[in-house]
Amino acid sequence: MKGSLWLAWRQQRVLIGIGALLLTAAVAIAAYSRSGMLDDLRSGLFDHCDPGPLQCTRPETGLPLLLDIGPLKYLGVLNIALPVLIGVFWGAPLLGRDRELGTYRMVLAQGVSRGQWFATRFALAAATTVALSGLLAAVFAWWWRPAANRSYGLFWYENTALSGSGPRVMVAALFGLAAGTLLGLLVRRVLAAMGLSLLVTGAVTLLLEWTHRARLLVPPHTYTSAGSIPKPAMGEKWSTGHYGLITVTGRHEDVMNCPFPSGAQLSECMARHGYVARFYEANPAGDYWAFQWTDTVVLGGLAFLLTAATMLLLRRRV
Structure with missing residues (x-):
């Protein structure tokens, strides 16, 4: 390692070390907490719990029965906050500190081009960012798996799982780095x-x-049923809270027009008002990947554009 790459390492080694310590701590906490989670699941305490969003309770007391997923959620929050942390503490000083102190002039005077000065710093930061965020996302996924989509665990659509795992964590971190670098x-x-x-x-x-909560980029599916029999269980679907009755013309109307559970009363009310079915809107569990890849494309596109803008403006600003 020599030249501008050696200088980039010297300037960023403290941040790289902090990232390594953070990852080590996350792995240690995950291993300890996941082991306790598996012990609780093997104990048979949760064997009577049904899959789905309905809360599981203790048979003897009726109190909620939950796994200890607090530390897992904290890791999800950290993964969501990565683009902010990286943008502020890594991206902004990456070029900005040399510009503010004027030390970039000494570097350029050594025969290093502006492009090389930028490329070595940004490449080292980007590689470390991808490695750190990717490993943190992998730790979350490994830790989450035993409790995934269970009433006593964490469902895929909760923000700490949906935004704190998967490939979007890496691309979001790169976006934060690119945004901070350009602003610096x-x-x-x-x-x-x-x-x-x-x-x-x-x-x-x-x-x-x-956009996740509004289902703006990944629209929900509409599920219908006749009303004479119970509708299928919600299971792992993410409900929008929008449900009701459908007329012959396909218009959706308020469910309170026939506020009855499945059976004869509901069927009679629906026939009297001309309703042919009832509906509810929800995203199935498979839409986890639709959200992931949509966010990845959006954040990846922003990261690319911001990096390109930095390269174009480099000659004018340095």
């Missing part, structure tokens, strides 16, 4: 660039969470 190049003061990175990456993270 544009803004002369590192602290100002860090503040702007916090606002930008935080806003995009919250916006994507909103």
Whole structure:
């Protein structure tokens, strides 16, 4: 290792070390907590629990029966926050500190081109970001598997699972790095660039969470049933909370027009009002990957555009 790559390593080794310590701590906590989770499952305490979203209770007391998934959720929150943390503490100072201190002039005076100066720093940061975020996502998936989609565990559509696992974690982290790097190049003061990175990456993270709740990018499926028999159990589906009755013309109307459970009363009410079926809207468990790949495309596209903008602006700003 020599030249600009050696300098990039010297400048980033503390952050790389912090990332390695964070990953080590996550693995240790996951191994300990998952072992206890498996012991609880093998004890037979949860054998009477049905799959699906309905809460499982203790037979003797009726109190909720849950696995200890608190630490798992904290890891999910960390994975969701990665683009913000990386953008603020890694991306913004990546070029911004050299610009603010003027040390980039000394580097360029050694025969290093602007492109090489940027490429070595960004490549090292990006490789470490991908490795760290990918391994944290893998740790989450391994830890989550015994409790996945169970009433006593964590369902795929809960935000810590949906946004804190899978390939979108890696691409989101890269987006945070790209956003912070561009802002560090544009803004002369590192602290100002860090503040702007916090606002930008935080806003995009919250916006994507909103699109999940609104089903804006991955629309729900509509499920129908006749009403004379109980409708299929919700199971692992993610309900929108939108359900009701369907007329002959296909119009959806309020369920309270026939507020009866399945059976003769409901069938009679539906016939009297001209309803031919009832419906509810939900995303099936398979849509986990639809959400994942949609977020990956959106965040990956943003990361690419921001990196390209940084490269184009490099000659004007440095």
